[in-house]
Amino acid sequence: MDQAAALRDLMKQATSPKPRILAVTSGKGGVGKSTLTINMALALAKTGKRVVILDLDVGFGNIETLVGANATYSFADVKSGDVLMKDALVEGPLGVRFLSGGSGFLEMVRWSEEEIARVHEQFQEMEQHFDVVLLDTGAGMTDIQMSFLVAADEGILVTTPEPTALTDAYSVLKMIHHHRPDFAFHLVVNQCVSLMEGRQTATQFQKVCKEFLQRELQFAGLILKDDEVNRAVKRQYPLLLHAPKSQAAKSIEKVVYDLVGMPPRPTAGLSGFLRKLVAIR
Numbered sequence: 001m002d003q004a005a006a007l008r009d010l011m012k013q014a015t016s017p018k019p020r021i022l023a024v025t026s027g028k029g030g031v032g033k034s035t036l037t038i039n040m041a042l043a044l045a046k047t048g049k050r051v052v053i054l055d056l057d058v059g060f061g062n063i064e065t066l067v068g069a070n071a072t073y074s075f076a077d078v079k080s081g082d083v084l085m086k087d088a089l090v091e092g093p094l095g096v097r098f099l100s101g102g103s104g105f106l107e108m109v110r111w112s113e114e115e116i117a118r119v120h121e122q123f124q125e126m127e128q129h130f131d132v133v134l135l136d137t138g139a140g141m142t143d144i145q146m147s148f149l150v151a152a153d154e155g156i157l158v159t160t161p162e163p164t165a166l167t168d169a170y171s172v173l174k175m176i177h178h179h180r181p182d183f184a185f186h187l188v189v190n191q192c193v194s195l196m197e198g199r200q201t202a203t204q205f206q207k208v209c210k211e212f213l214q215r216e217l218q219f220a221g222l223i224l225k226d227d228e229v230n231r232a233v234k235r236q237y238p239l240l241l242h243a244p245k246s247q248a249a250k251s252i253e254k255v256v257y258d259l260v261g262m263p264p265r266p267t268a269g270l271s272g273f274l275r276k277l278v279a280i281r
């Protein structure tokens with residue numbers, strides 16, 4: 001790259017705001033991670049944010065099912081150059097876009113320089129159009145899931161008050177803490193039978209983190225157990241549109257308002273996310 005082109009690139013990076021990259025994850029499957037991701041995206045869209053969801057749950061991605069849409073292309077087609085990112089993104093309700101990405105990120109060690117450059121270019125183009133990127137990562141701690149988290153700006157750790165879900169959530173936190181002690185995790189307790197149960201669970205979990213990992217864990221909120229969530233899943237229609245006045249929908253909106261109100265962490269956007277993934281692959 002010549003000096004002028006490098007300068008232009010630098011100016012572009014300095015002036016264009018980058019989207020916040022938020023990874024939603026859990027220790028155990030089935031705790032409500034995908035439900036939270038899609039409904040958080042809608043709540044963010046309602047506040048005027050431009051949101052895209054990357055479904056990174058390798059093999060088990062179900063964002064499409066939850067919004068009742070069908071994607072023709074996935075991230076793998078973008079990586080191979082068969083389609084452009086703008087044509088692969090599917091438009092969901094309230095203008096939220098999503099892309100199935102999981103398997104396209106497998107075996108990153110084998111990506112060619114050409115593929116990396118292509119994805120970088122597509123991510124750079126894409127990040128101008130979004131304020132928030134939500135990564136729906138798989139549950140648990142495979143190498144690839146851990147890389148997604150380490151490369152993100154912040155994480156939402158979802159658990160239920162069940163002891164097994166809490167133990168698995170703690171394992172995720174501990175593993176990430178080991179690799180990136182500064183990683184900002186926000187805790188969400190889902191499927192609480194009461195506000196008191198949710199608060200007690202969060203307080204207890206925060207205490208354990210403080211005692212054994214010497215770290216603060218931000219509490220992002222709780223979501224009540226609500227039959228409307230299952231009804232929405234059966235209808236393949238997101239909860240926030242199916243039952244916007246339900247307890248669960250209101251609690252998800254509260255989580256989002258609080259998150260939006262927090263000062264965002266410095267971000268290198270989607271292109272930075274890719275650079276970090278490539279560096280740790």
Ligand SMILES: Nc1ncnc2c1ncn2[C@@H]1O[C@H](COP(=O)(O)OP(=O)(O)OP(=O)(O)O)[C@@H](O)[C@H]1O
Nearest residue numbers: 029030031032033034035191224225226229230233
């Ligand atoms: N607040 C809630 N109240 C009642 N049911 C809920 C709530 N949140 C999630 N569920 C139910 O829990 C089940 C799992 O939800 P979801 O698919 O979002 O979990 P997940 O963590 O993404 O699972 P997986 O790891 O398998 O992808 C669904 O049947 C959903 O309806």
